[in-house]
Amino acid sequence: MSRSNPAKRKAPTYGRQVLGSLLAAVLIVALTIFAVTAAIGPGPDARELRELQEQQEERHEDRSGNSGG
Amino acid sequence: MEDFADGLSRGNLAQVKTVLASIVLALTVYQVGLMAIGYGKVRVPFLKPKAASFTHRAVGDTIVAITLLVAFMCITYFEVEDGIEHAADDEHVRAAVHVVAGSLLLTVIALKVVVVRWWQRLERLLPSLGLTVFALFAITWVTSAGDYLLGE
Numbered sequence: 001m002s003r004s005n006p007a008k009r010k011a012p013t014y015g016r017q018v019l020g021s022l023l024a025a026v027l028i029v030a031l032t033i034f035a036v037t038a039a040i041g042p043g044p045d046a047r048e049l050r051e052l053q054e055q056q057e058e059r060h061e062d063r064s065g066n067s068g069g
Numbered sequence: 070m071e072d073f074a075d076g077l078s079r080g081n082l083a084q085v086k087t088v089l090a091s092i093v094l095a096l097t098v099y100q101v102g103l104m105a106i107g108y109g110k111v112r113v114p115f116l117k118p119k120a121a122s123f124t125h126r127a128v129g130d131t132i133v134a135i136t137l138l139v140a141f142m143c144i145t146y147f148e149v150e151d152g153i154e155h156a157a158d159d160e161h162v163r164a165a166v167h168v169v170a171g172s173l174l175l176t177v178i179a180l181k182v183v184v185v186r187w188w189q190r191l192e193r194l195l196p197s198l199g200l201t202v203f204a205l206f207a208i209t210w211v212t213s214a215g216d217y218l219l220g221e
Contacts, residue, residue: 017120025099025128032095036088039218 082146089139090214096132097206100125104199140175167212174205
């Protein structure tokens with residue numbers, strides 16, 4: 001009863017290989033996210049976005065002022 | 070739907086699509102390696118063919134899910150014809166190639182899933198289908214995410 005089945009004894013090796021290869025996939029995903037986000041770079045922050053919006057509004061007002069006058 | 074896709078990426082649709090498409094491309098390269106081991110073309114001491122095939126199936130399911138999400142974002146936001154029509158003057162060919170490659174990719178992936186799960190008589194076609202999927206992923210990435218990352 002104490003002796004384990006040979007098939008059962010082999011299973012952990014196979015399971016470890018699957019786990020290892022899945023972990024390699026997770027590592028690939030992490031490295032890709034790191035590399036691509038680094039290449040894209042940071043986007044504008046909230047302050048920059050607000051400035052851009054204000055500039056757009058000013059330009060829009062100037063245009064409508066010129067066409068109206 | 071357009072707003073939903075935009076909200077899903079919090080207004081960074083192009084960037085999110087670029088990251089997801091790049092993840093998928095990196096995983097497809099890994100998938101080709103796994104199946105080279107799975108079919109016994111490459112032998113490594115630390116990974117048996119059966120384990121490589123099992124991981125290939127699990128990673129493949131993940132790739133299909135991410136690909137469907139990217140396709141959903143792409144189609145709902147840009148739409149098929151609008152993507153080509155609204156492309157910049159020198160970008161029409163790139164956009165057209167992207168649309169054709171992306172559509173073919175979804176078709177071949179669907180065929181591959183059908184063969185793997187239900188149409189096992191055609192199992193001998195799986196290596197060709199797999200390499201076709203890989204090539205279409207590469208073309209789709211080069212004409213979208215690759216252009217976004219390298220073209221600036």
